[in-house]
Amino acid sequence: MSRLRADNVTLAYDQRTVATDLDVAIPDGSFTVVVGPNACGKSTLLKALARMLKPATGGVYLDGRLISSYRSREVARRLGLLPQTSIAPSGITVGDLVARGRYPHQRMLRQWSSEDEAVVTESMRRTGVLELSGRLVDELSGGQRQRVWLAMVLAQQTSILLLDEPTTFLDIAHQIEVLDLCAGLHEDEGHTLVAVLHDLNQACRYATHLIVLRPGGEIAAQGDPSEIVTAALVEDVFGLPCRIIDDPESGTPLIVPARRDRGRPTRHPVVSAHAS
Amino acid sequence: MRTRRERLSLRVHGRSVVVCAGLAAVLFAVVVGTLTSGDFELSVPEVLGALAGQGEGGADFIIFTLRLPRLLTALFVGAALAVSGAILQSLSGNPLGSPDVIGFTNGSATGALIVIIALGGGMIETALGALAGGVVAALLIYLLAFTGGVQGFRFILVGIGISALALSVNSYLITRASLHDAVSAQAWLIGSVNGRGWEQVTAVGAALAILLPLGLVYARRLSMLELGDDTATALGVGVERSRFVLIVVSVLLAAIATAAAGPIWFVALAAPQLARRLTHGTGPGLVPSALMGALLLAAGDLAVQRLFPTSQLPVGTATGCLGGLYLIWLLASEWRGKGSYT
Numbered sequence: 264m265s266r267l268r269a270d271n272v273t274l275a276y277d278q279r280t281v282a283t284d285l286d287v288a289i290p291d292g293s294f295t296v297v298v299g300p301n302a303c304g305k306s307t308l309l310k311a312l313a314r315m316l317k318p319a320t321g322g323v324y325l326d327g328r329l330i331s332s333y334r335s336r337e338v339a340r341r342l343g344l345l346p347q348t349s350i351a352p353s354g355i356t357v358g359d360l361v362a363r364g365r366y367p368h369q370r371m372l373r374q375w376s377s378e379d380e381a382v383v384t385e386s387m388r389r390t391g392v393l394e395l396s397g398r399l400v401d402e403l404s405g406g407q408r409q410r411v412w413l414a415m416v417l418a419q420q421t422s423i424l425l426l427d428e429p430t431t432f433l434d435i436a437h438q439i440e441v442l443d444l445c446a447g448l449h450e451d452e453g454h455t456l457v458a459v460l461h462d463l464n465q466a467c468r469y470a471t472h473l474i475v476l477r478p479g480g481e482i483a484a485q486g487d488p489s490e491i492v493t494a495a496l497v498e499d500v501f502g503l504p505c506r507i508i509d510d511p512e513s514g515t516p517l518i519v520p521a522r523r524d525r526g527r528p529t530r531h532p533v534v535s536a537h538a539s
Numbered sequence: 540m541r542t543r544r545e546r547l548s549l550r551v552h553g554r555s556v557v558v559c560a561g562l563a564a565v566l567f568a569v570v571v572g573t574l575t576s577g578d579f580e581l582s583v584p585e586v587l588g589a590l591a592g593q594g595e596g597g598a599d600f601i602i603f604t605l606r607l608p609r610l611l612t613a614l615f616v617g618a619a620l621a622v623s624g625a626i627l628q629s630l631s632g633n634p635l636g637s638p639d640v641i642g643f644t645n646g647s648a649t650g651a652l653i654v655i656i657a658l659g660g661g662m663i664e665t666a667l668g669a670l671a672g673g674v675v676a677a678l679l680i681y682l683l684a685f686t687g688g689v690q691g692f693r694f695i696l697v698g699i700g701i702s703a704l705a706l707s708v709n710s711y712l713i714t715r716a717s718l719h720d721a722v723s724a725q726a727w728l729i730g731s732v733n734g735r736g737w738e739q740v741t742a743v744g745a746a747l748a749i750l751l752p753l754g755l756v757y758a759r760r761l762s763m764l765e766l767g768d769d770t771a772t773a774l775g776v777g778v779e780r781s782r783f784v785l786i787v788v789s790v791l792l793a794a795i796a797t798a799a800a801g802p803i804w805f806v807a808l809a810a811p812q813l814a815r816r817l818t819h820g821t822g823p824g825l826v827p828s829a830l831m832g833a834l835l836l837a838a839g840d841l842a843v844q845r846l847f848p849t850s851q852l853p854v855g856t857a858t859g860c861l862g863g864l865y866l867i868w869l870l871a872s873e874w875r876g877k878g879s880y881t
Contacts, residue, residue: 315772339775346769350632352762355821366763367775371756419774 264291266455267312267342267423272321274307274480280319281307282480289423289472294449294456296466299476299483300501305459306347306427308476312457313344313425339367343421345412347428351400357411358396361387364418386417390444406437413444424448426458430465438462442469463501467492467515475500492516555818555827562814562830566614569838573610574602576845612735613840613854614833615743616796617806621814621832622747622754622825623792624807626785629761629823631691634869637808638673638793641698644804645705646676647797648728652709655724656716663738665727666798673794676701681786730801730855732840739799746795754788754825761785762822803855805862806832812869 265288274282281304289295289312297305310316311323314330323330325341343364351360364386365379387393390410395403400411409429416424426445430438446469448454460466466473467488475496477483483500484491497505497518504521511517574586581589581598588594589602624637638644650672654660660668684697709728713721760781763771768778793807810832811824818827839861840854 313773315769334775335772335777336775339773344769344773346767346773348767349770350765350767352632352765352821354815354819359821363763363766364774366759369759371759374759416773 265289266291266326267324267457269308269311269318269323270321272311272318272323274304274311274316275319276307276316282476284321285480285482287312287474287482289455289457291455292449292453293472294446294470295458295472295474296470297457297459297474297476298461298463298466300478303476303478304480305476308480309344309425309427309457309459313342314338315344315346336367339419339421341421342423342425343416343419344425345416345427345429347431349412351408353401355400356396357387357392357398357400357403357414358383360400360411361392361396361414361418364415367419382420383418386414389417389448390414404437405433406440409433409437409441410444413441417448422453423455424457426456428459428461430460430462438465445469463492463497463518464510467517468510468513488516489514492518555820555824558814558818559827559830562817562827562834566830566834566837569834569841570610570614573837573841573844574606576841577601577606578848608736608740609732609734609840610837611740612743612799613732613837615740615747616732616800616803617810617832617834617836618751618829619743619747619792619796619832620803620807620836621810621828622751623789623796624832625811625814625823625825625828626754626761626789627807628811629765630782630785630789631694632765633691633695634808634812635695636691636698637811638789639802639804639807640702641695642676642680642700642702642705643673643698643790643793644797644802645702645709646679647673647794648802649705649708649712650675651727651798651801652712652724655727656712656720659720666739666742669798669801670794672705673797674790676705677786677790677794727801729853730797730803730858731853732800732836733851733853735800743795743799746792750788750792751825751829753784754792757781757785757788758823758825765822801853801855803836804859805865806835806858809862809865810835 268288269285272282272285273280274285285308287308297308299305307316311318314323317331325333325338330338362379362383365383368379369375384393387396390413392407392410392414395407395411400408403411413429429441429445433441442465445456445458449456449471470488472486473488473491474485475483475491477500484496492507494505494507497503497507506519506521507516508519509515509517571583571586575581575583579597579601581601585594585598586602589598594602620638627636627638627641628634630636635641647669651665651669653672654665654668658664658668680694680698680701683701684694713724716724760771760776763774763776764778764781766774771778796803811828813835814824814827814831818824820827836854836858839857843852843854843857
């Protein structure tokens, strides 16, 4: 079953078509990860799923109804999105920012119920930013800030969460921290997650359902990473010769790129004379 | 703040309430000072008597014809400009996104000058010209800056361009005018609340009565828009429509205020920033801004009346001087703090 799916959509910005006749169904309760080379339309697909971009043809369906037929607030109660770039207004505290995630549940005269307060506190606890509640968002590190934004999306209390490159600009430790957090949300609370990721190995480790897009926005493969990720697929989609081994930690596929020039030692690269 | 069973729950920023109360108290003192002092000193009972309609002829005239309309115009114009500035600064995410910096005010001036010089209109026509000029300038900026999503910085740059364009048109108009027209144009160009009557009070008061509540209704959407278009949409805000309504509110407030009092610089720029520094609040903070704007202009007008009683200095020059210093300080501290302006 899929609460969220895109039927036969063509995605385009003005004149430039990014993807044609795409069919995507997000399995309920999955941690779906979308990967693909740069500019293959990963983020565009996510935008379409989050009704930020209207498909040129075809339709995106949420709970059986066209997503564009919902009121904006109603979508925001069912589906949360962490965009690639968000702006923290200067001088805002962590607690205030997370509280803004309650907007779709509030009314003009019902702005701050005790439920709102409880949900905001729980969201901050879940993402480990509760003790930062009174701090200014400007003062936080990149990893902390990303967890604050995640807390804001959690405060929206939607069972479907879309994350557009949630690990960009983070160092490796913080990338893993954010992904572990996402995996926890998926496993412990049963959220359906859809994330766009750059790192294939991370995608293979965390995804329960992987969607591999080819340049031109065509689906090259989708399914359980252990079943679909092969050296042939990676070479075909990314143009990267590689070997696939089992990740010694998780047993998931691990992509090991081939050396640039097989058979020659790389200790003395040809270009080293110019590189200083 | 909640009622039992939570039918009604409002979120109130504690410090903002204290600041608003403080501003209101200072504002009250300025109001009393303005009504009682002057060439003819009036006691508080005399003022109250006049306000209650039982004053003697002299006090009645001084209050109702001279002091009260001028005071109310200052209060309303100050509040309108401040709310306009608060909305625009929040939308553009930049303290420079204020109607006087980005050309609404100069556009209003162009409209007014065309009426004064080319059409030879009177006071009412001039005000209508100013209103039209401000709206046209705003429309131009909107069309040039808002196609394909908004970027705050682009909005401000386009606005500064339009402002410069309007300014040169204004200078040209004055060079083409007869001496008499040029003098009255120049007089209009220095914003003042001196000699304003009940027509101005009613016009700006009515605009505030309609537009301020509309602004307050949209204030929560405005604080969501501050998070960026994508996040605001994700949280269920109709981004395009909300932004359009808010810009219309902001433009009309600025244009009507300018139509009533002429161009008054820097109140719209400084009042929201000062209010924000006092409340430590985030979000647009329309109510503290409105109070701060009213206070700045009323206190400024009281100061020029008392400090320069003989020269009838217009309040526009005072706010211009103080605001200029504030702008320099703002830019200097912003750049010191960030090292760049991105």
